[in-house]
Amino acid sequence: MSKNTAMRPRPLSPHLSIYKPIPTMLMSILHRITGAALYVGTLLVAWWLIAAAGSPEYFDLVDSFFGSFIGRLILFGYTWALMHHMLGGIRHFIWDAGLLFDKETSTKLAWATLAGSIILTILIWIVGYAMR
Amino acid sequence: MSDFRTPLGKVRGSGSARDGTEHFWRQRLTAIANVPLVLFFVGLLISLNGEGYDTVREALADPLVTVLMILMIGSAFYHMRLGMQVIIEDYVHGEGNKLALLILNTFFTVLMAALSVFALLKIAFGG
Numbered sequence: 001m002s003k004n005t006a007m008r009p010r011p012l013s014p015h016l017s018i019y020k021p022i023p024t025m026l027m028s029i030l031h032r033i034t035g036a037a038l039y040v041g042t043l044l045v046a047w048w049l050i051a052a053a054g055s056p057e058y059f060d061l062v063d064s065f066f067g068s069f070i071g072r073l074i075l076f077g078y079t080w081a082l083m084h085h086m087l088g089g090i091r092h093f094i095w096d097a098g099l100l101f102d103k104e105t106s107t108k109l110a111w112a113t114l115a116g117s118i119i120l121t122i123l124i125w126i127v128g129y130a131m132r
Numbered sequence: 133m134s135d136f137r138t139p140l141g142k143v144r145g146s147g148s149a150r151d152g153t154e155h156f157w158r159q160r161l162t163a164i165a166n167v168p169l170v171l172f173f174v175g176l177l178i179s180l181n182g183e184g185y186d187t188v189r190e191a192l193a194d195p196l197v198t199v200l201m202i203l204m205i206g207s208a209f210y211h212m213r214l215g216m217q218v219i220i221e222d223y224v225h226g227e228g229n230k231l232a233l234l235i236l237n238t239f240f241t242v243l244m245a246a247l248s249v250f251a252l253l254k255i256a257f258g259g
Contacts, residue, residue: 036219039212045205046247052192053251056185063184082170089163096160124174132182 023110030114031088034081041078079124084117155214162211169204176201189255198256205248213241 019025051062065071091109094100100109135142146152176197180188191197216237224230 032219035212035215039216042209042212042241042244042248046244046251049192049248049251049255052185052188053254059185059188079174082174086167086170090167092163093160124178128178128181131178 023107023114027088027091027110027113030084034085034088037081038078038085041081044074044078076121076125080117080121083120083124084113087113087116087120155217159211159214162207162214165203165207166211169200169207172200173204192252192255193258195256198252201252202249205245205252209241209245209248213237216241 047062048066051059066075091113094109100106144152176191180191183191192201217234220230220233220237224233
């Protein structure tokens with residue numbers, strides 16, 4: 001009988017689905033998603049470096065993949081994930097210092113993270129193409 | 133309520149997770165290093181956009197670039213290992229699966245870092 005009690009599932013605290021999404025919450029979730037995406041993205045970094053260390057033919061093959069439409073789309077998404085995660089991290093540094101915690105400011109900061117990440121991503125790509 | 137911690141445990145200050153604030157601290161330390169290092173990497177990629185094999189290798193073989201790239205790999209990959217560890221601990225509840233994924237997380241990160249650093253050194257030392 002005591003075993004029965006132990007087998008009963010433990011009560012769980014309410015999960016994500018019951019909360020109304022708010023900016024700070026969305027940026028927190030995006031911070032984790034972009035972090036996980038960047039984790040997978042290291043495959044691309046390693047691949048590119050290995051290609052550069054290999055033969056010219058292999059490098060051209062990898063280079064043409066990154067230069068293709070799909071490749072550029074992935075790199076554009078990678079850039080955004082990197083910028084968003086970086087700005088999210090800077091937001092964490094601000095909070096680590098005990099600053100800008102109040103409701104209105106933290107909401108503004110959340111929107112600024114999103115806006116800043118999009119602006120930085122577009123800027124990087126404009127500069128990248130302008131320097132070509 | 134009385135405190136059940138031993139004097140030694142109190143001095144060590146490691147808490148119930150047994151590693152204190154070490155994880156948090158390393159996450160922040162690598163995050164601080166990542167900001168300039170990753171921006172450098174992005175800048176390097178911008179400057180190499182559209183360039184061919186020889187120019188890319190020449191740029192990566194520059195001693196300063198090689199060292200900064202190795203530092204970027206070390207800091208960013210360590211940071212992402214810490215981050216993925218938290219994600220695994222949050223969502224994977226079976227002890228066996230959790231342990232297996234935590235081990236794989238370390239293996240994947242170290243493998244990616246080893247491949248990247250080896251490639252950089254090969255380019256730098258003229259392989």
